[in-house]
Amino acid sequence: xxxxxxxxxxxxxxxxxxxxxxxxxxxxxxxxxxxxxxxxxxxxxxxxxxxxxxxxxxxxxxxxxxxxxxxxxxxxxxxxxxxxxxxxxxxxxxxxxxxxxxxxxxxxxxxxxxxxxxxxxxxxxxxxxxxxxxxxxxxxxxxxxxxxxxxxxxxxxxxxxxxxxxxxxxxxxxxxxxxxxxxxxxxxxxxxxxxxxxxxxxxxxxxxxxxxxxxxxxxxxxxxxxxxxxxxxxxxxxxxxxxxxxxxxxxxxxxxxxxxxxxxxxxxxxxxxxxxxxxxxxxxxxxxxxxxxxxxxxxxxxxxxxxxxxxxxxxxxxxxxxxxx
Amino acid sequence: xxxxxxxxxxxxxxxxxxxxxxxxxxxxxxxxxxxxxxxxxxxxxxxxxxxxxxxxxxxxxxxxxxxxxxxxxxxxxxxxxxxxxxxxxxxxxxxxxxxxxxxxxxxxxxxxxxxxxxxxxxxxxxxxxxxxxxxxxxxxxxxxxxxxxxxxxxxxxxxxxxxxxxxxxxxxxxxxxxxxxxxxxxxxxxxxxxxxxxxxxxxxxxxxxxxxxxxxxxxxxxxxxxxxxxxxxxxxxxxxxxxxxxxxxxxxxxxxxxxxxxxxxxxxxxxxxxxxxxxxxxxxxxxxxxxxxxxxxxxxxxxxxxxxxxxxxxxxxx
Ligand SMILES: [Zn+2]
Numbered sequence: 245x246x247x248x249x250x251x252x253x254x255x256x257x258x259x260x261x262x263x264x265x266x267x268x269x270x271x272x273x274x275x276x277x278x279x280x281x282x283x284x285x286x287x288x289x290x291x292x293x294x295x296x297x298x299x300x301x302x303x304x305x306x307x308x309x310x311x312x313x314x315x316x317x318x319x320x321x322x323x324x325x326x327x328x329x330x331x332x333x334x335x336x337x338x339x340x341x342x343x344x345x346x347x348x349x350x351x352x353x354x355x356x357x358x359x360x361x362x363x364x365x366x367x368x369x370x371x372x373x374x375x376x377x378x379x380x381x382x383x384x385x386x387x388x389x390x391x392x393x394x395x396x397x398x399x400x401x402x403x404x405x406x407x408x409x410x411x412x413x414x415x416x417x418x419x420x421x422x423x424x425x426x427x428x429x430x431x432x433x434x435x436x437x438x439x440x441x442x443x444x445x446x447x448x449x450x451x452x453x454x455x456x457x458x459x460x461x462x463x464x465x466x467x468x469x470x471x472x473x474x475x476x477x478x479x480x481x482x483x484x485x486x487x488x489x490x491x492x493x494x495x496x497x498x499x500x501x502x503x504x505x506x507x508x509x510x511x512x513x514x515x516x517x518x519x520x521x522x523x524x525x526x527x528x529x530x531x532x533x534x535x536x537x538x539x540x541x542x543x544x545x546x547x548x549x550x551x552x553x554x555x556x557x558x559x560x561x562x563x564x565x566x567x568x569x
Numbered sequence: 570x571x572x573x574x575x576x577x578x579x580x581x582x583x584x585x586x587x588x589x590x591x592x593x594x595x596x597x598x599x600x601x602x603x604x605x606x607x608x609x610x611x612x613x614x615x616x617x618x619x620x621x622x623x624x625x626x627x628x629x630x631x632x633x634x635x636x637x638x639x640x641x642x643x644x645x646x647x648x649x650x651x652x653x654x655x656x657x658x659x660x661x662x663x664x665x666x667x668x669x670x671x672x673x674x675x676x677x678x679x680x681x682x683x684x685x686x687x688x689x690x691x692x693x694x695x696x697x698x699x700x701x702x703x704x705x706x707x708x709x710x711x712x713x714x715x716x717x718x719x720x721x722x723x724x725x726x727x728x729x730x731x732x733x734x735x736x737x738x739x740x741x742x743x744x745x746x747x748x749x750x751x752x753x754x755x756x757x758x759x760x761x762x763x764x765x766x767x768x769x770x771x772x773x774x775x776x777x778x779x780x781x782x783x784x785x786x787x788x789x790x791x792x793x794x795x796x797x798x799x800x801x802x803x804x805x806x807x808x809x810x811x812x813x814x815x816x817x818x819x820x821x822x823x824x825x826x827x828x829x830x831x832x833x834x835x836x837x838x839x840x841x842x843x844x845x846x847x848x849x850x851x852x853x854x855x856x857x858x859x860x861x862x863x864x865x866x867x868x869x870x871x872x873x874x875x876x877x878x879x880x881x882x883x884x885x886x887x
Contacts, residue, residue, distance in 0.1 A: 328826070328882060329817050333802035382882050389879065411770075411792045413802065416816045417828050418882040420770060420792040424778040427750045428875045451792070453743035454731075454771040455750060473743035473771070474733030478797075482733050492738060500739045 273297055289509045298467050298509055300446055302348070303355040303370035306405055310368060310513055316359030321351065321390050324383035329416045337414040344375045353378045353408070354387035358394060362517040364524060365400040367391050371407040373447075378408035380452055381415040385422035385429075388456060392429035401439040401520050402430075406457045410450020419451070426456035434461070439523040441516065444471050444494065444503065462519055463503040465494035466512065471503075571841070574630045576619065580838075583612045616838035623787065626810035628819050629795060631787040632767050633729075636841035638848055639698075640667055640684040640725050643765065646848045647855075648673055648680055654711060656703075660740060663704030665696040665732070666776075668711045670720065674856050676863075679715035681708050681776060682725030685766070699732035702745035705775055709745075709752045719867075721759040721859050724776040729794065731772035746775040753778035754875060757867025761858045763833070763851060764788045764820070765840075780874050781858040782828065784820035785851065786835040790828070791818035827881055831858070 270279045275297035289309055290299040301309070308314035331337040345351060353375035357368050369391040371378040388404070395402040411419040433440045442460030444453075446469035453473055465471060472492035480487060490496045494506045507515050573581040587608050590601050623631065631637075644651050644667070651671035655662040668681035683700060686692035715722050731742055753760060753776065762779035768790030784790060793801075795813035800806045823829035833854045840847035862870065 325882065329815070331815050333812070333815060413793055413798055413816070416792055417790055417818065417823055417826060420774055421828060421878065421881050423747075423771065423774050424750050424754060424878045425881065427747065427754055427778075428878060431751065431754065431875075451771055454746040454775075456747070458741070458744040458747040459751060472738050473731065473746070474738065478733045479735060479738070483735060487735065491735065500741070502741050502744060 274299070291509050296467065296508070298446060298469070300373050300407060302374060303350070303372045303405075306370045307355065307357045307359075307368060309509075310361065310403070310405075310516065311357070311359035311366075312361060312363065316357040316368070319356040319358060319390060319394060321354070321356060321383070322386045324352070324381075324386045327414075328382065328418055329414070331414040331416065333414075340376065340414070348372050348375045350375055352383035352387065353380070354384045356387055356391040356394065358398065358400070361513070361520065364517075364520055365398055366403055366516075366520065367395040367398065367400050368403045368405065370405040371445075373407040373409075376412060378406070378452075379410060379412035379419070380408060380422045380426070381412035381419045382422065384408075384412075385425040388422075388426040388429040392432045395433050395438055396436045399436075399438070401441065401524065402433045403441045403443065403516060403520075404456065404460075405443045405445055406448045406452050407445045408448055408450070408452040408457075410452055423451050423455035427459065430456045430459050439520060441519065443512065443516075444497075445469050447471070449473065449475065449492075458502075461523075463505075464512070464515065465497060465503045465506050467494055467506055467508050469494045471497055572635050574627070574634065576623075576627050576630075580612055580615050580619065583608055583615065587612070613837065616842075620787070620835075620838055624810070625789075625813035625816075625819055625822075626795065628787050629789055629809075629813055631839050631841075632789040634766075634839065634841045635687070637766050638840055638844045639687060639766070640682040640727060642844055643682075643725055643848055643851060644669075644671070644680055646845070647852045648678075651680070654714075655707070657706035657710060659703070659706060661701075661703040663696075663701050663707060664694055665698055665700040665728075666704035666708060667695075668707055670715075673723065673859075674852070676859070677718075677720050678859075679711055679720045679722045680725065681711060681722070682765075683728040683772075685727055696732060698728045699730060700728065700772060701732050701734070701737045702740040702742050705731070705742075705745035705749040708749050708776055712752045712756050716756040716758050719758055721761070721862065722756070723855055723859075724760070724762040724779060726762055726764045726768050726773045726777050726790075727766035728769045728772045729767055730769035731775070746771050749775040750778050754878070755871065757871050759859055759862035759865070759870060760874070761855055761862070763855060764790050764829070765851065769794065778874070778878065780862055780870065780877070781830045783831045783833050783851075783854050783858065784823060784829040785833050785840060785847070786820055787839055788820055789818045790820075790823055791816050827884055 269282050271282060271285055272279055273292040273294060276295035278294040280292060284293055290301055307316050327338045350372055353372045355370050391402060430440055439461050441462045442457055444465040448457055448471045470492050476487055497503045498506050587605055590605050593601055648671035651669055653667060653669035665683055667684050670679050683698040684695045685698035686695040712722060731746060760779040761781045762777040763783040765785055766788055770792055795809040795816060796806050798812040798816060799808040820829060820832045824832055833850055836843035836846040
């Protein structure tokens with residue numbers, strides 16, 4: 245059975261991208277309070293041009309900024325059980341889910357996409373922090389397993405961009421079980437000899453850091469991101485003293501040997517392209533039979549952009565350039 | 570001295586009455602023995618009734634009971650020639666997690682688990698069973714050792730969670746737990762975990778991604794403590810009983826959710842009332858689980874372990 249066609253057939257979704265109608269033409273930087281014109285904000289990949297503060301990115305923007313020409317194809321994720329515990333606190337979990345779905349336009353806190361980076365085929369899984377704090381429940385675990393499966397089937401590296409407060413409490417013990425499940429996903433990619441790169445973004449904490457997010461062959465952290473296991477308040481309550489300057493920030497993790505590098509957002513794509521190139525094309529260029537050319541080759545499964553599918557993606561069989569796996 | 574929990578008050582009152590009567594026997598009153606017998610029967614009945622329908626919040630208290638048998642008690646009674654092995658070879662020896670090789674019912678095994686301690690001194694020594702990165706790195710080292718010599722691994726889980734501290738974060742608590750889970754899922758030897766008291770979040774799953782997961786009848790296993798959950802979702806720590814219900818953290822819940830494979834019955838009134846009996850049933854359950862896994866090809870074992878976790882929770886789909 246062909247998993248790609250029968251299980252998570254990549255759908256060319258006419259993306260209902262929340263067409264940015266800026267409510268405000270001016271944004272205030274949460275760090276330095278200076279005003280930023282919305283066009284400058286977009287141009288600078290949501291990094292404050294005054295102080296360099298890296299604002300959180302939704303997965304659509306994240307994927308568009310990483311893939312060649314901002315083109316990629318999202319993968320329809322397997323269905324996961326909804327509200328397995330029938331959880332309710334002051335509010336029902338199903339209602340919280342519906343709210344988050346309406347707000348983000350996503351089914352859950354993860355998006356998995358396939359596309360090219362400098363011509364190289366890559367699978368990227370990006371988290372949506374707006375969706376219940378990017379928390380990890382069964383659906384996110386399924387997303388990670390699907391991303392790994394897709395990477396193995398397409399013989400493509402896997403890049404994961406977490407932004408998550410940790411486990412999703414409302415799924416109780418099943419959310420905790422996503423830790424081993426996502427570790428298995430990573431293991432499958434590694435066993436296939438494929439690179440697995442993690443890009444830690446603000447914030448990545450709790451059960452997410454204590455599983456797939458710390459197991460990258462290469463660990464990259466975006467500047468100034470909060471990354472850690474225990475919450476700062478929990479630690480303060482335990483040790484009863486204030487935390488050191490810059491505690492749990494990317495730069496602090498680098499200093500303590502926990503990540504390979506800290507990058508500015510504008511350098512992220514070039515860094516990934518360089519690293520993936522080194523890990524994938526290991527012999528002199530002359531020996532590489534067909535170095536993919538980003539200008540002439542289109543992604544094999546078609547693609548889409550925030551503006552909707554491009555004409556080329558609908559023409560012909562998207563699988564034609566590759567034998568069925 | 571047995572510590573009584575609040576919901577055990579009627580039982581405690583009866584038992585102190587029995588104690589009083591026993592002192593009176595010295596006066597030579599003949600009806601006293603009969604009276605004690607009656608009261609004892611009443612205590613037993615009450616214990617049985619109470620423990621048969623404990624609320625989730627009460628289970629939390631029993632699971633954390635200070636008199637409950639801990640790692641050291643189990644190992645002392647079940648493992649011969651136990652040889653503790655210390656250190657992560659990088660930074661420190663973390664006494665919150667004990668690990669060592671020994672003989673269990675004839676077979677050499679590796680045993681690891683958290684030790685909470687039983688008095689102030691030992692609690693501090695073992696950091697209340699809250700391990701730091703070096704503890705989880707020691708486990709990785711020992712599991713690799715077990716794999717090299719084809720020793721089955723027994724993990725006894727009993728922790729409120731991994732230690733939240735500045736040093737622990739600096740030394741990579743998250744990475745240490747992630748690698749520990751990875752190691753559990755990688756080793757080609759049988760791996761059986763038993764939640765003997767408290768299975769607290771990441772600090773617990775780090776050593777519980779196992780072929781078989783056993784839970785004691787009144788143990789708990791949760792993604793977050795009910796107090797922590799209440800303070801976040803209810804914004805009120807006193808709602809912990811509500812959170813304990815919502816989280817579905819009892820052994821019975823976990824069996825139903827497919828996370829625990831088996832529930833091990835505790836003596837009437839909980840493991841803390843009869844250490845020997847409790848340890849014996851856990852020993853038998855571990856032996857059964859290990860004998861089912863013994864002799865299985867390592868690669869198959871590992872594949873099945875992974876498949877089990879991939880499937881986990883998906884049956885609730887219907
Ligand atoms: Zn700024």
